[in-house]
Amino acid sequence: MGSGPTSPIREPLVQGHKTYHQITEDLCSPTERAPSRAWTMAFIVALSALTFGVICILITIWVGIGTWRLNRTIGWGWDITNFVWWIGIGHAGTLISAILLLFRQKWRTGVNRAAEAMTIFAVICAALFPAIHVGRIWVTFFFFPYPNTRGPVWPNFNSPLLWDLFAISTYFTVSLLFWYTGLVPDFATVRDRAKGLRKKLYNVLSFGWTGAAKHWQRHEALSLVLAGIATPLVLSVHTIVSFDFATSVIPGWHTTIFPPYFVAGAIFSGFAMVLTLMIITRKVLNLQEYITIGHIESMNKIILVTGTIVGVAYLTELFIAWYSGYVYEQFAFFNRALGPYWWAYFGMMTCNVLSPQIFWSKKIRRNVTMTFLMSIFVNIGMWFERFVIIATTLARDYLPSSWSFYVPSIVEVGIFIGTLGIFFTFYLIFVRIAPVVAIAEIKHILKSSGDQYVNSNATTTYQQVESGNMEFEIAGHDAHAGHDHH
Amino acid sequence: MKHPEKNVIFGLYDDEEILKSAVIKANEDHLRIMDVYTPFAVHGLDPLLDLKESRxxxxxxxxxxxxxxxxxxxxxxxxxxxxxxxxxxxxxxxxxxxxxxxxxxxxxxxxxxxxxxxxxxxGQGPGVMNPILHPSITDDKFCIAFETGGLENSEVDKLRNFFNNTGASLVETKTI
Incomplete structure (x- = not known):
């Protein structure tokens, strides 16, 4: 089998005895029928949130960031909290598509397309915050190094904030390229079913894809190399985001544990958001046979592992603060847990560390309602984590005379709601335009993971398919041996 | 991009295994395959078509x-x-x-x-129009195509026979 050896124990990833044609029908049809009432309602809500957000952003730009309730002590509040939260959410997509591709986890095929789309939209939301929080958005081009007429004025390449700009721009570009390259063959499938103007549009989107053998070979080679370089890229992005904090001299921030702890947290929150979206998507678009309970269970395992890593990191931070013997560090953590924002710390610990532990139970891992609730919990918990790290830590400065408290203004809250609006608006448009599950990839794994081929009551075994042609069996195996690297 | 016109005969197969055995048969018969089109990446096909690893x-x-x-x-x-x-x-x-x-x-x-x-x-990009032999190729059919420009009728018939003998579900000629 071209798709590698098949384990008889693994549960099927494609259910419902699908044929290739049925897969095309199931996955293309959501883009072909008129939008449902649920979609229209959701779109109106998302668009309203987006509009509200845009108004708040315009107020911020017009009046200045004085409309936010930041103060001299707390210079970063909801803006950077939201930025880190969104960037974290953006981590699951490339993780699923790149790292799981390298590890040959076939279950990625059910969710990779939507997760990558989510990554791109989340990074757009994230990138908004650094752009507006600098206050004068019209001079943000100063960030970008280019030969300029302002004299030899360059950005500071030693600054983690500039590293962040490069990391996020690169991450966005590479994710977009990876996602779109995967989409091209599926756009061709939609194109070949369409008529009239729709056909013209999809012809542009599909880049003239024909499905020639050499093109597929290059496509696979490209995907593999992109996955290979996107893997360290994912890890680097949140590492660099954590440098924004870790290279400072603020107690509670300048800790060496930040990079791994941020990366684990990012994967954790990313998978939570993937689950939130996919549980709704599979239900609304009727994709339960492609995004199975097995997929949900696999993702819940990742949530459990990364949630526990994050938990260990929280405890390590506390221990090291005590063990360092450095009073400012000790106070920073005492203040986080028992200071004026104790509720944020409590929310973070409960949602991120304690609640995912229920996923030790297989029954709960395979329960869709529980998974959905947990994914919302984790989303909230990870937002609190960033708020605790940023605002809570800043609220208690070295000098008690500089101690402060911070409550966001309506404009700040509005911008956050706006980013949720941007995210969901884009996602809803995406499910109308593109197949949410990668069609070609599902077809590719069908014979190794379709339920009619793998489970105990399989109707056809792979051997039966092959036995019609013994000649092929020998030649095919030889051919495969020379081709194993794919 | 404007391509010079080509006359082709192509056959569609229902399964990638039938396609692969047909490609083997074509190699045995020394037929020159123009190209093979599939709805997804079929592994094991590249060596049969003598495609070198992508660089x-x-x-x-x-x-x-x-x-x-x-x-x-x-x-x-x-x-x-x-x-x-x-x-x-x-x-x-x-x-x-x-x-x-x-x-x-x-x-x-x-x-x-x-x-x-x-x-x-x-040869792809936004708005590029590459000729499509059959709309089912991006759906569930696996296609082998031969160029027929400059071939005699008997040779085209031989190709047609090849398709019928190897289990093609549809055989057509087309100018692209």
């Missing part, structure tokens, strides 16, 4: 190296020659703090370079 990753390495050098030499020039400034008491040429951006630009150049190369060598 796109070599391109990726070269593009990546360009990115590495651009970033590292660029930052070096800026911080030591064009605008030397001391930050945090560190030397001008603070190699360690160049690492993150050097890495990012390596990945960025390699990815953009490879993807652009991929579409150029495939």
């Amino acid at each position: 796109i990753h070599i391109g990726g390495f070269v593009y990546g190296l360009t990115g590495t050098l651009t970033a590292f030499l660029g930052m070096t020039w800026i911080h030591t020659r064009d605008w030397p400034q001391i930050y945090g008491g560190k030397p001008y040429w603070a190699i360690l703090s160049f690492v993150p951006i050097t890495f990012e630009l390596t990945v960025l150049f390699a990815s953009i370079g490879m993807v652009v190369t991929f579409y150029i060598i495939n």
Whole structure:
């Protein structure tokens, strides 16, 4: 089998005895029928949130960031909290598509397309915050190094904030390229079913894809190399985001544990958001046979592992603060847990560390309602984590005379709601335009993971398919041996 | 892009295994396959068609190296020659703090370079109209195509027989 050896124990990833044609029908049809009432309602809500957000952003730009309730002590509040939260959410997509591709986890095929789309939209939301929080958005081009007429004025390449700009721009570009390259063959499938103007549009989107053998070979080679370089890229992005904090001299921030702890947290929150979206998507678009309970269970395992890593990191931070013997560090953590924002710390610990532990139970891992609730919990918990790290830590400065408290203004809250609006608006448009599950990839794994081929009551075994042609069996195996690297 | 017109005969197969055995048969009969079109990447097909491994990753390495050098030499020039400034008491040429951006630009150049190369060598791009033999090829059919330009009728019949003998579900001729 071209798709590698098949384990008889693994549960099927494609259910419902699908044929290739049925897969095309199931996955293309959501883009072909008129939008449902649920979609229209959701779109109106998302668009309203987006509009509200845009108004708040315009107020911020017009009046200045004085409309936010930041103060001299707390210079970063909801803006950077939201930025880190969104960037974290953006981590699951490339993780699923790149790292799981390298590890040959076939279950990625059910969710990779939507997760990558989510990554791109989340990074757009994230990138908004650094752009507006600098206050004068019209001079943000100063960030970008280019030969300029302002004299030899360059950005500071030693600054983690500039590293962040490069990391996020690169991450966005590479994710977009990876996602779109995967989409091209599926756009061709939609194109070949369409008529009239729709056909013209999809012809542009599909880049003239024909499905020639050499093109597929290059496509696979490209995907593999992109996955290979996107893997360290994912890890680097949140590492660099954590440098924004870790290279400072603020107690509670300048800790060496930040990079791994941020990366684990990012994967954790990313998978939570993937689950939130996919549980709704599979239900609304009727994709339960492609995004199975097995997929949900696999993702819940990742949530459990990364949630526990994050938990260990929280405890390590506390221990090291005590063990360092450095009073400012000790106070920073005492203040986080028992200071004026104790509720944020409590929310973070409960949602991120304690609640995912229920996923030790297989029954709960395979329960869709529980998974959905947990994914919302984790989303909230990870937002609190960033708020605790940023605002809570800043609220208690070295000098008690500089101690402060911070409550966001309506404009700040509005911008956050706006980013949720941007995210969901884009996602809803995406499910109308593109197949949410990668069609070609599902077809590719069908014979190794379709339920009619793998489970105990399989109707056809792979051997039966092959036995019609013994000649092929020998030649095919030889051919495969020379081709194993794919 | 305007391609010169080609006359082709093609057959559609229902399964990739039937397709692969047909390709083997074609090789045995010394028939010259123009191309094979499939709805997804069929593994084991490349050696049968004598396709060499793609060299796109070599391109990726070269593009990546360009990115590495651009970033590292660029930052070096800026911080030591064009605008030397001391930050945090560190030397001008603070190699360690160049690492993150050097890495990012390596990945960025390699990815953009490879993807652009991929579409150029495939003859694809936004708005490119490549001829499509049959709409089912992107759905559930596997296609072998032969060029018939300059062939005699008897030779075309031989190809037609080949398709019928190897289990093609549809055989058609087309000018593309």
